[in-house]
Amino acid sequence: MDARKPQPGWDDLRHFLAVARTGTVSAAAAQVGTEHTTVSRRIRALERELGETLFHKSNTGYELTAAGQRLVGAAEDMESAYLAARSMAGLESQSVAGVVRIGAPDGLGAIFLAPRLKTLTERHPRLAIELMATARLFSLSKREADIAISLSMPRQMRVVSRRLTDYRLHVYGTRAYLQDSPPIRVVDDLKHHPFVSYIEDLLFAPELNYLSAVRATITPRIRSTNLLAQLYATLAGSGLCIMPTFMTADFPDLIPVLPERIALTRSFYMHIHEDNRKVRHINEVGSFIAAEIARSQALFNPPAAA
Incomplete structure (x- = not known):
């Protein structure tokens, strides 16, 4: 009789990886495309099969135990092998699916x-x-x-x-706003105008800290983490905003301000x-x-x- 310990299958391990990566059963279920009860059942079955507790459960989610951390590497190796096999199988087909x-x-x-x-x-x-x-x-x-x-x-x-x-950014304002507001002849004039910009302490990338690059004393009046929200606030005449040129091309009412002097590149x-x-x-x-x-x-x- 073969008394060797059974090895977990890929289907169990992909549920395990989903929980390890997302931290919750519900998020893992969404990632895998199944019900949260199925994910919980898979994890319990895997723990019984291995004789190990893989997660510490708390009110905030699932955290890997030492045994769980050891299993992640082996599970990711199996995931890589699965993806490679799926890729080779896909090469035999003429369609992209x-x-x-x-x-x-x-x-x-x-x-x-x-x-x-x-x-x-x-x-x-x-x-x-x-x-x-x-x-x-x-x-x-x-x-x-x-x-x-x-x-x-x-x-x-x-x-x-x-x-x-690479892409270029300029300061923009609507035609109506610029006509009705104090003229902007030099960069220092920007300090007399309200700005729409990011919430600085919520920037997800330092490259988005545009205002420091303009080198003018600017205090935004409207802030948003979302660039589309900034775009539409500017279109409503809320003030000036630094935006990429690819976003403003379809909005002819947006006019670049001092484009020869203020041009950022990201x-x-x-x-x-x-x-x-x-x-x-x-x-x-x-x-x-x-x-x-x-x-x-x-x-x-x-x-x-x-």
Whole structure:
């Protein structure tokens, strides 16, 4: 009789990893695409099978025990093998199929990417896109996204990255606001105008601290963590705002202020976890994003004003 201890299967381990990465059963269920009761049942079964307690449970969520921390490495190795096998199987098919989750800053995701995804899904009818366009960082190691776009190179390990583009930002105000407000002839005049900007202590990336780069004494009157909220507050005549040129191109009422003197440059980077670098449908989406940005350079880096 074989008395060897049974080995956990991948289906149990993927539920375990989801809880380890999200910290709660409900969030893990959403990530895996099942019910929270199923996740709890899987975790209990795995703990019985291994004879170990894998999580400490509290009011705030699930925290890995020492045994759970040891299991994470083995589970991630199995996950990598599974993704590699799925990728090889996908290479045998001519169609691109599956779900790809993209994490992108709110402005780029909502204004630039969202209107272009129709082209991608029509090209690949079996491809589904989940677009998280929000002001936050995305963890590829926790599988929060398949593709993450950020303002800097990653701090995470095992990530394949590429710079997508530089992009330019200016100070903008509506035509009506600028006509009805004190004239702006030099940078120092900006201190006489209300600004719309970020909540500084909630910035998810230091690259978004624009006001310090302008070098004028500016106190925002309206602050938001969301760039779209800033855009629409500015369109309503609330004041001036520093925004990327690719966001203002469809709003001709927004006029750049001192564009020859105030022009900031930032960059977008695209990141894919090393395990997914050969997964066909993820690579197809990444290539599409890069190609769309490359052919839209007039939006990201318009010719300088004469």
